[in-house]
Amino acid sequence: xxxxxxxxxxxxxxxxxxxxxxxxxxxxxxxxxxxxxxxxxxxxxxxxxxxxxxxxxxxxxxxxxxxxxxxxxxxxxxxxxxxxxxxxxxxxxxxxxxxxxxxxxxxxxxxxxxxxxxxxxxxxxxxxxxxxxxxxxxxxxxxxxxxxxxxxxxxxxxxxxxxxxxxxxxxxxxxxxxxxxxxxxxxxxxxxxxxxxxxxxxxxxxxxxxxxxxxxxxxxxxxxxxxxxxxxxxxxxxxxxxxxxxxxxxxxxxxxxxxxxxxxxxxxxxxxxxxxxxxxxxxxxxxxxxxxxxxxxxxxxxxxxxxxxxxxxxxxxxxxxxxxxxxxxxxxxxxxxxxxxxxxxxxxxxxxxxxxxxxxxxxxxxxxxxxxxxxxxxxxxxxxxxxxxxxxxxxxxxxxxxxxxxxxxxxxxxxxxxxxxxxxxxxxxxxxxxxxxxxxxxxxxxxxxxxxxxxxxxxxxxxxxxxxxxxxxxxxxxxxxxxxxxxxxxxxxxxxxxxxxxxxxxxxxxxxxxxxxxxxxxxxxxxxxxxxxxxxxxxxxxxxxxxxxxxxxxxxxxxxxxxxxxxxxxxxxxxxxxxxxxxxxxxxxxxxxxxxxxxxxxxxxxxxxxxxxxxxxxxxxxxxxxxxxxxxxxxxxxxxxxxxxxxxxxxxxxxxxxxxxxxxxxxxxxxxxxxxxxxxxxxxxxxxxxxxxxxxxxxxxxxxxxxxxxxxxxxxxxxxxxxxxxxxxxxx
Numbered sequence: 072x073x074x075x076x077x078x079x080x081x082x083x084x085x086x087x088x089x090x091x092x093x094x095x096x097x098x099x100x101x102x103x104x105x106x107x108x109x110x111x112x113x114x115x116x117x118x119x120x121x122x123x124x125x126x127x128x129x130x131x132x133x134x135x136x137x138x139x140x141x142x143x144x145x146x147x148x149x150x151x152x153x154x155x156x157x158x159x160x161x162x163x164x165x166x167x168x169x170x171x172x173x174x175x176x177x178x179x180x181x182x183x184x185x186x187x188x189x190x191x192x193x194x195x196x197x198x199x200x201x202x203x204x205x206x207x208x209x210x211x212x213x214x215x216x217x218x219x220x221x222x223x224x225x226x227x228x229x230x231x232x233x234x235x236x237x238x239x240x241x242x243x244x245x246x247x248x249x250x251x252x253x254x255x256x257x258x259x260x261x262x263x264x265x266x267x268x269x270x271x272x273x274x275x276x277x278x279x280x281x282x283x284x285x286x287x288x289x290x291x292x293x294x295x296x297x298x299x300x301x302x303x304x305x306x307x308x309x310x311x312x313x314x315x316x317x318x319x320x321x322x323x324x325x326x327x328x329x330x331x332x333x334x335x336x337x338x339x340x341x342x343x344x345x346x347x348x349x350x351x352x353x354x355x356x357x358x359x360x361x362x363x364x365x366x367x368x369x370x371x372x373x374x375x376x377x378x379x380x381x382x383x384x385x386x387x388x389x390x391x392x393x394x395x396x397x398x399x400x401x402x403x404x405x406x407x408x409x410x411x412x413x414x415x416x417x418x419x420x421x422x423x424x425x426x427x428x429x430x431x432x433x434x435x436x437x438x439x440x441x442x443x444x445x446x447x448x449x450x451x452x453x454x455x456x457x458x459x460x461x462x463x464x465x466x467x468x469x470x471x472x473x474x475x476x477x478x479x480x481x482x483x484x485x486x487x488x489x490x491x492x493x494x495x496x497x498x499x500x501x502x503x504x505x506x507x508x509x510x511x512x513x514x515x516x517x518x519x520x521x522x523x524x525x526x527x528x529x530x531x532x533x534x535x536x537x538x539x540x541x542x543x544x545x546x547x548x549x550x551x552x553x554x555x556x557x558x559x560x561x562x563x564x565x566x567x568x569x570x571x572x573x574x575x576x577x578x579x580x581x582x583x584x585x586x587x588x589x590x591x592x593x594x595x596x597x598x599x600x601x602x603x604x605x606x607x608x609x610x611x612x613x614x615x616x617x618x619x620x621x622x623x624x625x626x627x628x629x630x631x632x633x634x635x636x637x638x639x640x641x642x643x644x645x646x647x648x649x650x651x652x653x654x655x656x657x658x659x660x661x662x663x664x665x666x667x668x669x670x671x672x673x674x675x676x677x678x679x680x681x682x683x684x685x686x687x688x689x690x691x692x693x694x695x696x697x698x699x700x701x702x703x704x705x706x707x708x709x710x711x712x713x714x715x716x717x718x719x720x721x722x723x724x725x726x727x728x729x730x731x732x733x734x735x736x737x738x739x740x741x742x743x744x745x746x747x748x749x750x751x752x753x754x755x756x757x758x759x760x761x762x763x764x765x766x767x768x769x770x771x772x773x774x775x776x777x778x779x780x781x782x783x784x785x786x787x788x789x790x791x792x793x794x795x796x797x798x799x800x801x802x803x
Contacts, residue, residue, distance in 0.1 A: 661788075
């Protein structure tokens with residue numbers, strides 16, 4: 072079994088995984104009793120108690136056996152664990168404390184010392200009792216909210232001087248149901264006021280919120296017993312460490328797909344909107360893209376198998392259940408009855424046929440670009456390789472497929488291409504890379520060093536396994552930097568740590584996540600377990616657990632002031648420690664040059680418009696960090712929003728003018744620019760792409776300032792090391 076590293080920050084688009092999934096578990100879709108507009112506002116009528124399936128008893132016992140047998144730590148189910156689980160599950164369900172009352176919490180206390188014994192027997196009664204109370208309150212809150220906005224007799228007085236608490240996690244539980252309803256009232260009022268300040272009339276606001284709340288209620292009513300079981304098991308496993316998790320069959324296949332970056336399906340990203348399954352985007356090169364009939368914003372009404380199978384109406388279904396109908400083996404046919412996005416009549420439908428095939432998830436694969444930097448009258452070319460995750464198609468590798476997919480193989484190819492284009496340096500961009508395959512992190516380091524250890528892995532019994540690169544070949548031996556941030560985790564930290572320890576390249580950016588544990592996937596009769604089996608250490612002997620990798624040169628980043636990001640913010644995270652260093656020889660003495668590089672960086676960015684912009688955002692965020700109230704007074708909120716908009720526009724225009732760009736006229740132009748930038752980052756079609764006759768915004772044309780500065784630092788390094796860009800490896 073290959074060790075695999077994962078992180079809570081590593082998240083594929085769930086809709087993408089679901090929309091393309093080939094899952095072995097049987098379909099258990101249920102058509103909803105009500106569509107949103109038809110839901111009766113009677114809690115007793117629409118609430119249904121959720122119960123565990125009989126097979127969950129044995130599955131629970133198996134999960135516990137796997138944890139006791141295979142977890143890195145000594146797993147003991149006792150009263151202390153029972154209390155931790157109770158607290159964790161309650162917090163997981165109601166972190167904002169707007170559903171449970173103090174009386175509910177007092178009632179749940181009877182299980183504080185019992186959950187361990189009950190779970191060992193496979194008894195899930197407390198978990199379902201607590202969740203059902205939560206489910207009932209969610210339904211009550213949404214029904215209350217719908218009535219508030221649909222009843223025209225309900226008034227909203229925005230002249231009162233009252234406020235909504237933003238974070239109630241440390242507040243006492245509501246003393247009564249009446250107090251809960253008052254919290255709900257304030258949230259509805261806040262929703263109404265927020266929309267009112269966008270120049271919408273109250274009748275329109277009521278209509279919009281009615282649809283929103285009814286849609287939310289419709290989704291809540293689709294919760295099933297497996298959803299509850301998954302959340303209860305998550306709370307149990309994560310009471311021991313935050314990365315051990317049970318995956319039910321459907322979730323297990325989604326995780327496996329994220330590792331191999333390929334799957335079988337039609338290649339469409341789906342979501343739910345107004346009870347229709349809606350196409351968000353089409354995967355380039357996939358079956359749907361090649362067929363050319365399915366388009367973004369099309370809505371799927373029904374699904375049929377093969378050329379003559381009967382259609383199944385899927386309006387109102389959960390998106391994952393719709394996916395179960397759409398998915399299928401390569402070469403098979405699925406027919407979709409859709410409402411085209413361009414249809415003049417919203418009830419006009421058409422039927423299309425798509426032959427399923429293997430789909431490559433290119434959005435998560437390694438990509439390259441060249442950033443040009445003009446310095447002292449000369450143009451330099453910086454090669455950037457963005458690696459969103461460490462991936463490998465283990466199944467294809469085990470089947471000895473010569474063309475198996477992996478991050479190392481892809482990066483090798485991109486390095487060869489960049490060398491052929493004559494780049495002056497390389498930046499490995501691992502920002503937001505949450506990890507992946509341990510073996511891939513090891514082999515990727517090998518592309519940049521001759522041979523040697525890359526990571527140490529210590530098992531539960533104290534044995535230490537050293538992984539390394541046995542191949543003397545270096546694919547790239549020129550100037551190298553690794554760009555990281557707070558969301559760079561696990562395998563990213565192995566790679567960055569090894570490059571730093573060998574002094575093979577510079578680490579730039581922010582402190583990394585701090586995940587220093589190794590997980591292994593263990594198949595089960597139903598689904599699979601991802602269990603923490605070991606801890607990894609740098610070849611220097613240091614653990615990255617909690618502390619992460621410290622950059623040689625820091626870049627300002629808003630995430631660095633957030634207390635809830637990083638391993639240290641996760642409950643039950645394993646502690647930091649060290650082991651003996653493994654022998655290695657640095658490639659050069661880069662550390663001696665770092666003080667000079669920092670001075671040059673500081674001088675260059677001291678008045679840089681982009682860095683000033685980031686620093687100003689950080690300063691304002693720090694000033695507002697402890698603010699925990701949102702006013703419900705219209706005039707006060709309006710003034711606050713206007714002041715914030717003035718600040719945002721002034722800050723952006725200061726940056727733009729300093730860079731010789733046209734200033735924006737108003738806040739609407741800024742919001743439009745921000746939206747275009749977010750769409751571009753998400754890989755979605757921007758307005759400019761959909762309408763070629765429109766010009767692309769300045770924001771879309773600007774190069775990432777952190778990449779530009781990374782290139783400048785590499786040029787500083789080249790100059791400090793000598794007049795020519797001689798390989799640091801060759802210098803050794």
